[in-house]
Amino acid sequence: MVLYDKKGEIRYLNKLTDDIYHLGIKCPEISKRCHPGQFVMIRVSENYDPLLRRPFSILRTISEEGIIEIIFKVVGKGTKILSEKRRGDVLDVLGPLGRGFNFSDRSKNYILIGGGIGFPPLFFMIDFLKNEKKDIIFYYGAKRKEEIFFKMELQKICAKLVLTTEDGSSGEKGLISDVFSKDLDAGILESDSEVFSCGPNPMLKVISSICERCDLKLQVSLENMMACGTGLCQGCAVKIKNSKDDFEYKLVCKDGPVFDSNIILWEG
Ligand SMILES: Cc1cc2nc3c(=O)[nH]c(=O)nc-3n(C[C@H](O)[C@H](O)[C@H](O)COP(=O)(O)OP(=O)(O)OC[C@H]3O[C@@H](n4cnc5c(N)ncnc54)[C@H](O)[C@@H]3O)c2cc1C
Ligand code: FES
Numbered sequence: 001m002v003l004y005d006k007k008g009e010i011r012y013l014n015k016l017t018d019d020i021y022h023l024g025i026k027c028p029e030i031s032k033r034c035h036p037g038q039f040v041m042i043r044v045s046e047n048y049d050p051l052l053r054r055p056f057s058i059l060r061t062i063s064e065e066g067i068i069e070i071i072f073k074v075v076g077k078g079t080k081i082l083s084e085k086r087r088g089d090v091l092d093v094l095g096p097l098g099r100g101f102n103f104s105d106r107s108k109n110y111i112l113i114g115g116g117i118g119f120p121p122l123f124f125m126i127d128f129l130k131n132e133k134k135d136i137i138f139y140y141g142a143k144r145k146e147e148i149f150f151k152m153e154l155q156k157i158c159a160k161l162v163l164t165t166e167d168g169s170s171g172e173k174g175l176i177s178d179v180f181s182k183d184l185d186a187g188i189l190e191s192d193s194e195v196f197s198c199g200p201n202p203m204l205k206v207i208s209s210i211c212e213r214c215d216l217k218l219q220v221s222l223e224n225m226m227a228c229g230t231g232l233c234q235g236c237a238v239k240i241k242n243s244k245d246d247f248e249y250k251l252v253c254k255d256g257p258v259f260d261s262n263i264i265l266w267e268g
Pocket of ligand 1: 039050054055056057058070071072073074075076077078079080117120222223224225226257
């Protein structure tokens with residue numbers, strides 16, 4: 001896999017909520033070669049404070065314009081600096097990184113489950129498959145209605161969009177994993193479906209146990225702290241079951257971030 005370290009010009013940076021931003025960077029080499037589920041590492045500062053690049057999932061590419069888009073939430077120093085950038089500023093972007101989703105089994109129905117700011121890789125997947133006329137069911141959970149993004153696009157592309165919010169301001173009140181589980185138990189969903197999920201790790205753990213109970217294949221995109229993003233620092237290891245009833249470590253940045261959930265040794 002070819003990896004590019006490029007200077008990318010910010011084409012737009014839109015504030016979506018108090019602390020969530022939509023960023024478009026002109027980076028033609030990377031934009032042309034991204035696969036849903038992959039990510040980029042962005043250096044947010046020229047003066048090396050913070051020193052390390054920050055990882056972000058690719059939301060979508062606009063290949064004819066050479067643009068990659070991300071959505072990010074301000075949680076600390078790096079994302080705060082990124083949020084204060086302006087159109088025309090230049091960022092150092094490394095990518096595309098990691099292994100994305102495997103959707104080689106196109107005979108199956110696809111169910112996508114996204115939680116909060118973890119939804120961008122699923123949006124990229126839907127955009128990528130939009131010309132295939134696949135019936136995609138998308139379960140999308142957020143804290144509040146302002147944190148549900150691209151609702152109209154999703155409604156247009158997906159066969160069914162199921163929304164939940166924790167405060168009940170849009171869709172059903174509650175957690176998306178509960179509604180997914182309920183729909184499975186009610187027999188609403190095809191049993192021959194493949195599930196893809198992104199979101200906080202506790203949510204992924206719950207989805208994983210639901211899919212195991214119902215014998216559904218599941219791919220998850222994991223997040224972990226990352227220093228290098230390329231397999232050098234060994235800092236993003238996760239436990240993976242191996243054949244001897246034992247476990248080994250794999251790197252989220254290089255072997256993932258997408259894994260089959262049945263090989264992950266879920267902890268916590
Ligand atoms: C593969 C991957 C894809 C990601 N995609 C997105 C995305 O599309 N949009 C988005 O908003 N964020 C995404 N993240 C998370 C994002 O990288 C972090 O929020 C960001 O690095 C925080 O940088 P900071 O300097 O602002 O915060 P810091 O000051 O470094 O940390 C602030 C707080 O956030 C926590 N934190 C930082 N990084 C992570 C992480 N990787 N996982 C869990 N907690 C973390 C820290 O423990 C700390 O509590 C992704 C992370 C990974 C590994
Ligand atoms: S972040 Fe360095 S090995 Fe994964």
